[in-house]
Amino acid sequence: MKRISIVLLIFTMCNISACVNLDHIYSFASESESILQSESDIGYSFYQSCLEFDCIAEQPTLDNTLKLPDKECNCDTFLMADKTILIFNKIISGYLGTMANLSNEKRVNYNYADLSKSIDAEAIRGKLNITSDQINAASKLATDITNKLLNAYRKKKLHEVITGVNDDFQKVMDAYIICIRDFLRDQIIENSLDRLKNNYSTYLKINNRLLSAEGKEKVLNDYLTKKSNLEKSKKLATKYIESLQAIKAGHQTIYEESSHLDEQAVINMILKSATNIKTLKEEFQNIKKIQPSN
Amino acid sequence: MPALTTEQLKKMAQDYQRTGKELLQYKLDHFDDLSIDEFKTIGSKIDSIFHNANIIAALAVYQIGKDISSSLGILTDSTAKMKKALKIIDKVQSVIDIATTVVNIGTSIIQKDIKGIIGNIKNFSEKLGEFSND
Numbered sequence: 001m002k003r004i005s006i007v008l009l010i011f012t013m014c015n016i017s018a019c020v021n022l023d024h025i026y027s028f029a030s031e032s033e034s035i036l037q038s039e040s041d042i043g044y045s046f047y048q049s050c051l052e053f054d055c056i057a058e059q060p061t062l063d064n065t066l067k068l069p070d071k072e073c074n075c076d077t078f079l080m081a082d083k084t085i086l087i088f089n090k091i092i093s094g095y096l097g098t099m100a101n102l103s104n105e106k107r108v109n110y111n112y113a114d115l116s117k118s119i120d121a122e123a124i125r126g127k128l129n130i131t132s133d134q135i136n137a138a139s140k141l142a143t144d145i146t147n148k149l150l151n152a153y154r155k156k157k158l159h160e161v162i163t164g165v166n167d168d169f170q171k172v173m174d175a176y177i178i179c180i181r182d183f184l185r186d187q188i189i190e191n192s193l194d195r196l197k198n199n200y201s202t203y204l205k206i207n208n209r210l211l212s213a214e215g216k217e218k219v220l221n222d223y224l225t226k227k228s229n230l231e232k233s234k235k236l237a238t239k240y241i242e243s244l245q246a247i248k249a250g251h252q253t254i255y256e257e258s259s260h261l262d263e264q265a266v267i268n269m270i271l272k273s274a275t276n277i278k279t280l281k282e283e284f285q286n287i288k289k290i291q292p293s294n
Numbered sequence: 295m296p297a298l299t300t301e302q303l304k305k306m307a308q309d310y311q312r313t314g315k316e317l318l319q320y321k322l323d324h325f326d327d328l329s330i331d332e333f334k335t336i337g338s339k340i341d342s343i344f345h346n347a348n349i350i351a352a353l354a355v356y357q358i359g360k361d362i363s364s365s366l367g368i369l370t371d372s373t374a375k376m377k378k379a380l381k382i383i384d385k386v387q388s389v390i391d392i393a394t395t396v397v398n399i400g401t402s403i404i405q406k407d408i409k410g411i412i413g414n415i416k417n418f419s420e421k422l423g424e425f426s427n428d
Contacts, residue, residue, distance in 0.1 A: 078348070084359035183304075
């Protein structure tokens, strides 16, 4: 009879907490946070473009020294843009990182072992008139119930936050994507490629007669190396943007399905989204590893 | 004068960029025809055009940050709410640990173990301190 009661109790607790499994949310949030950490790996910024093209004349000189430009160099506006992008990154990754922690069931495993050991001391056990087996069983049951109740609490909090913030999350992600795609990649990096070409062509025109064949080859190689580095940054930015779009879509899915996050079809959808983000992250890392070639 | 929208800034940056690209193409197409001075002058203009496009792009990013600041604030608040929930989750284990020290004090009292009572009370105060500091 006692055993039946215990089984019934566990069954009831399991129903209360709906046997919550948040692994899929954890996978999505942790993979998303991880790719956001690699933003600086794009390897180019507003400030860097200012330093390279406005503060230091890009054209090499014959004695191979850097030439300072005539105009005054002020990169404050560029620093401000980088700071704005950094704020976006920190706020989004802070949100996703905390979501990962909240959905991580392995983060805390409630443990009654010490408590049961304390009660199991002969002095206490004798007073309470219970056996060691009963204490162990109660400890296991308490652990199970606590874990399940707290998982239900995590699920409730995640549901509240995700449903309340999704509209703003989508807006912030859109804005962040615009900053990286339309302005960092399509303007700053793209313009740097053209400014590089502009500077080197002017240099070649001016020094055409002074340079030996070997000298011209050296200048060309120098140009191609810098061009290759910028093109790599462009590719990394493109992959990073794809990852941001996947994160945005994944969060939208979680929001739309937030009332039945335990259904297998929904779990599969969210896990697919997490896998997609993981693949994009791997592709990003592979581009990063490629050595620029001339 | 009203501030320019992000879209207007984006369009301006794109216009500058397009002009810069066209001039650069002209310069490269006439590498042999133009004099060194002409080449340098066009090159300097091209650089200024791209510099202006970059300045506008930087201003646009700053503008986007300002436009979206309330949503960024809401996202920050949501993160704080989740952190608060995490604190509560972490505190549960602290409560279990406190209960353990209470039982240990009880055991020491029953066993009339003075050293044990003192040690467990000290342990209890420490646990309580950790709990209230969270």
